[in-house]
Amino acid sequence: MTKDKILLLIKIPPPVTGATLMNARVRDSELLKQSFNIDIIQMSYASSLNDLGSYRLMKFVKYIKYSTNLFFKVLFNRYAFAYFQISPLGISFLRDCFLVSILKLFNVKILYHLKGKGISKQNNYLFKKLYRYIFNYESVIILSELLKYDIEDVHKGQVFIVPNGIPVCKNNYRKNKYVNESLNLLFLSNLLESKGLFDFIDAMKILNNKGIIFNAVIVGAEGDISEKELEKILIENSLQDRIKYLGPKYGEDKIKIYEATDILVFPTLEDIWGNVNLEAMQFGIPIIATREGAIPEIIDDKITGFLVDKNQPDQIADKVEILSIDAELRKKMGEAGRKKFLEKYTFEIFEENMKRVFETILSKN
Incomplete structure (x- = not known):
C-alpha cells in the first residue's frame, strides 16, 4: 500500500537555536522516515545569530529559491499535508505567510508547529487578520498547555501538545x-x-x-x-x-x-x-x-x-x-x-508523539 506523502517545510541551522535543532531532529528521525513517505524543503536564511533580522540580498535570493521549490513541489505532487514550523512574529511571519499562501492555493492541509509566542500580544490590525487567515481551522502543534492562550483568538482548529525531547547521552550520570x-x-x-x-x-x-x-x-x-x-x-x-x-x-x-x-x-x-x-x-x-x-x-x-x-x-x-x-x-x-x-522528555518520546500526531492528521484525510 502506497504511503501518503507528507511535506516537511523546516528551518534548520545555521543559526543554531533550540527551534532549528529540533527541526533537524525531526528531519533526521528514523521513526518518522520509516513510518511515512516524507518530502523535505530545508530552509536557512541567517548565517549567525547576529544575522537574524538583517536584510541582505542573499536572504532574498534564498527566499525566492525556497518559494519556487515549494511551488513546483505542490504543483507536481499530491501531499496529504504539509508540516511547517512557522515564525509567529515580525518580518519572518510575513515572509512565511507567502509560503503558506502557496500551500493554500493548492489546497494543501497544513500542520503548524509553533516554537515561538507573542501572537496574543499583537495589536496590529493587519497582523490579526493575517493570523486568522493563516491559522483558522488548520492543525497546530504547541509545546505546552501553558501556551494555548497565545492562539485562542485566532485559531479554531485542532491543537496538539507535543513537548520537546532530546537524545539521551550514554554514561553521563555521575x-x-x-x-x-x-x-x-x-x-x-x-x-x-x-x-x-x-x-x-x-x-x-x-x-x-x-x-x-x-x-x-x-x-x-x-x-x-x-x-x-x-x-x-x-x-x-x-x-x-x-x-x-x-x-x-x-x-x-x-x-x-x-x-x-x-x-x-x-x-x-x-x-x-x-x-x-x-x-x-x-x-x-x-x-x-x-x-x-x-x-x-x-x-x-x-x-x-x-x-x-x-x-x-x-x-x-x-x-x-x-x-x-x-x-x-x-x-x-x-x-x-x-x-x-x-x-x-527523551527524543524517543518526542518521536512517538510526533508519529501519533501525523497519524491523526492522516486519518482525517
Whole structure:
C-alpha cells in the first residue's frame, strides 16, 4: 500500500537555536522516515545569530529559491499535508505567510508547529487578520498547555501538545557529582539580553559580595552581547576571576561542561521552552529558572529546582545560596529532574508523539 506523502517545510541551522535543532531532529528521525513517505524543503536564511533580522540580498535570493521549490513541489505532487514550523512574529511571519499562501492555493492541509509566542500580544490590525487567515481551522502543534492562550483568538482548529525531547547521552550520570569541593554554576545560552545574562551576572555579583565561593562558566555564541562587551562587564563587577566565558560548545565538549556542573541558572526573560533545561535534567543537575513560557511545566518548583521571577537577580542569588550549602538537596533535586526527563522528555518520546500526531492528521484525510 502506497504511503501518503507528507511535506516537511523546516528551518534548520545555521543559526543554531533550540527551534532549528529540533527541526533537524525531526528531519533526521528514523521513526518518522520509516513510518511515512516524507518530502523535505530545508530552509536557512541567517548565517549567525547576529544575522537574524538583517536584510541582505542573499536572504532574498534564498527566499525566492525556497518559494519556487515549494511551488513546483505542490504543483507536481499530491501531499496529504504539509508540516511547517512557522515564525509567529515580525518580518519572518510575513515572509512565511507567502509560503503558506502557496500551500493554500493548492489546497494543501497544513500542520503548524509553533516554537515561538507573542501572537496574543499583537495589536496590529493587519497582523490579526493575517493570523486568522493563516491559522483558522488548520492543525497546530504547541509545546505546552501553558501556551494555548497565545492562539485562542485566532485559531479554531485542532491543537496538539507535543513537548520537546532530546537524545539521551550514554554514561553521563555521575552520582558522586554532588560532593564537589567548589560550587560550579552554568549559564548556557547564546549571549542575548533576552536570555537574562545581565541578571545572571548581577546575581553572581551578589553572591561574590556575600563571600560565597563559586566558579561559573558562560557557554554560548555571541548574540546582541559580544565577547568583548561581556569581558568588560565582568571586569567592571570584579567577577573576572569567578566567571569564565567559554564560547559555544557542542558534542563531547558540552557534555564535559554538564558533567562538571552543580547548578544550571537559566534566568531567561523571553522564551517558550528552553531545551537547556532538558539537557541539565538528564545530567541530574538542579535548575534555577524564571517563570517564563512553558518552563513552569518543565521545572517542578522546589522539587527539580527553583522557579524565580523575571528581572530578580536577588532571588537567583538566594536560591543559589540555598543549594550551595545543601549538597543533599542538590542531589535530591537533580535525581528528581533526571527521573522526570527520562519519563517525559527523551527524543524517543518526542518521536512517538510526533508519529501519533501525523497519524491523526492522516486519518482525517
